[in-house]
């Protein structure tokens with residue numbers, strides 16, 4: 665846990681990048697897409713539109729192939745970020761490899777699992793189950809969430825994870841979400857300071873308000889999945905990122921911005937990933 669200085673009257677500026685799916689090899693492609701190229705494009709867009717935020721959130725599937733070189737390549741690609749980047753793993757990540765490479769990197773990557781900034785506490789959860797696409801919150805992670813929320817009852821909380829805790833609205837994708845989502849939402853519901861929940865994994869935008877809490881998912885920086893499709897389908901919409909403004913009074917302002925074009929090389933006929 666670290667505390668970051670902030671003039672608490674102004675909103676915290678946050679940028680989320682998710683599901684970058686980097687490859688170790690320069691020839692690596694996800695459904696025909698050069699993921700490092702599309703990430704660079706989305707990162708430049710965020711930098712031009714949002715300037716330097718207070719911090720970045722990277723919500724998993726950093727790598728597609730779990731290789732050291734993919735994490736090295738990713739960390740090199742964010743060396744120019746002028747604010748700390750907090751990271752949590754997704755189902756495609758190898759958490760030990762990722763943490764090791766990032767700890768040796770000169771990119772502004774932070775390994776804090778929670779931190780306080782101004783009027784807010786940010787909590788990053790690990791839902792990765794090795795060799796499984798769907799996610800799970802262990803007893804340890806649920807306990808850590810409970811303890812963190814109880815430790816700062818006067819701070820608003822933004823909780824981040826990779827897997828979706830609410831249905832996205834299609835059977836194939838809802839079969840690979842957070843398998844103990846009720847344990848998660850029960851914990852959140854016991855605390856009035858939770859104001860936002862943020863995830864990746866579903867490669868599409870999702871916004872829902874539940875019990876006064878904003879639940880948000882964000883497009884991937886590479887390939888998008890078609891919303892409400894009964895079976896896996898690629899969506900021909902551009903990659904993007906999410907910005908958030910976390911106000912001192914607990915309000916969350918947020919939006920998704922997308923690149924101007926669909927990812928070059930995208931294979932719309934892909935049958936899975």
Ligand SMILES: [Fe+2]
Nearest residue numbers: 683725865867
């Ligand atoms: Fe992903």
Ligand SMILES: [Fe+2]
Nearest residue numbers: 725754755865
């Ligand atoms: Fe994922």
